[in-house]
Amino acid sequence: MRISPSVYLVGGSQEGLTYGPDGHIYLVKGSDGIFLIDAGNGYDVDGLKHNVEEEGFNFSDITHLLITHHHTDHARGAKEIKDRTGCKVWISNNTGKHLLEKGTDEELGIPYAKAHGMYAQDYVYIHCPVDRGIDDGEIFTIAGVSITAINVIGHSYDSLCFLMNLDGLKCLFNGDTVQYGGVIGLINYPMCSIADYHIGLPKLKDLGVDALFPGHGVLTIKNGQAAIDAAIKQLDSIFMPHSVGQTISSTL
Numbered sequence: 184m185r186i187s188p189s190v191y192l193v194g195g196s197q198e199g200l201t202y203g204p205d206g207h208i209y210l211v212k213g214s215d216g217i218f219l220i221d222a223g224n225g226y227d228v229d230g231l232k233h234n235v236e237e238e239g240f241n242f243s244d245i246t247h248l249l250i251t252h253h254h255t256d257h258a259r260g261a262k263e264i265k266d267r268t269g270c271k272v273w274i275s276n277n278t279g280k281h282l283l284e285k286g287t288d289e290e291l292g293i294p295y296a297k298a299h300g301m302y303a304q305d306y307v308y309i310h311c312p313v314d315r316g317i318d319d320g321e322i323f324t325i326a327g328v329s330i331t332a333i334n335v336i337g338h339s340y341d342s343l344c345f346l347m348n349l350d351g352l353k354c355l356f357n358g359d360t361v362q363y364g365g366v367i368g369l370i371n372y373p374m375c376s377i378a379d380y381h382i383g384l385p386k387l388k389d390l391g392v393d394a395l396f397p398g399h400g401v402l403t404i405k406n407g408q409a410a411i412d413a414a415i416k417q418l419d420s421i422f423m424p425h426s427v428g429q430t431i432s433s434t435l
């Protein structure tokens with residue numbers, strides 16, 4: 184599904200593009216190649232490949248897979264995509280690299296998810312080698328596109344937002360950090376914390392985002408900053424006497 188000349192939605196179970204459950208999987212076309220943002224659960228990589236090819240691209244031409252965070256609906260498919268395309272997989276250095284490569288079930292919160300009916304009892308997370316960990320504030324170029332990575336803790340320690348200019352628009356691919364309408368990704372799950380959101384979300388202030396490409400739900404190519412600002416405003420209205428936040432674990 185073409186969103187703009189350089190951005191395509193090629194996976195996601197909400198749109199029926201892939202079965203999963205998958206978060207949105209975006210393809211970005213740069214001046215020098217193509218790359219994906221997020222991988223989905225990996226149950227329907229054939230469907231993902233079909234969608235990529237329907238848009239006129241070769242699946243094997245995908246050079247990089249950027250992961251917004253380690254959660255299953257964004258990252259579990261990374262291994263199969265990497266195996267089938269040979270692409271490089273990049274994810275946050277802040278716990279994400281460890282979790283995707285070799286996180287234990289306990290670290291991944293899988294027993295908790297199974298106990299609360301979020302995952303089937305036979306669910307298995309699929310680990311994937313990571314070619315590069317990304318640090319907060321890093322700027323790098325993929326396929327001719329300059330990308331700034333912003334680590335926004337709150338939804339998870341490793342949540343990364345990818346900021347880039349495409350088609351004259353300032354675009355933010357923000358995973359589960361913020362959704363359209365200013366909804367934050369606060370869930371009852373390990374590593375998700377409203378105290379951390381108080382620390383992380385203000386990093387998205389005053390970015391002048393045009394296109395907001397979240398991991399779920401509605402996306403927009405106009406005034407995406409409004410959704411971010413609404414989320415920050417709502418967060419500010421929540422009294423936090425000690426917004427200390429979780430200490431980012433150096434052991435993960």
Ligand SMILES: [Fe+2]
Binds near residue numbers: 252254338359
């Ligand atoms: Fe998530």
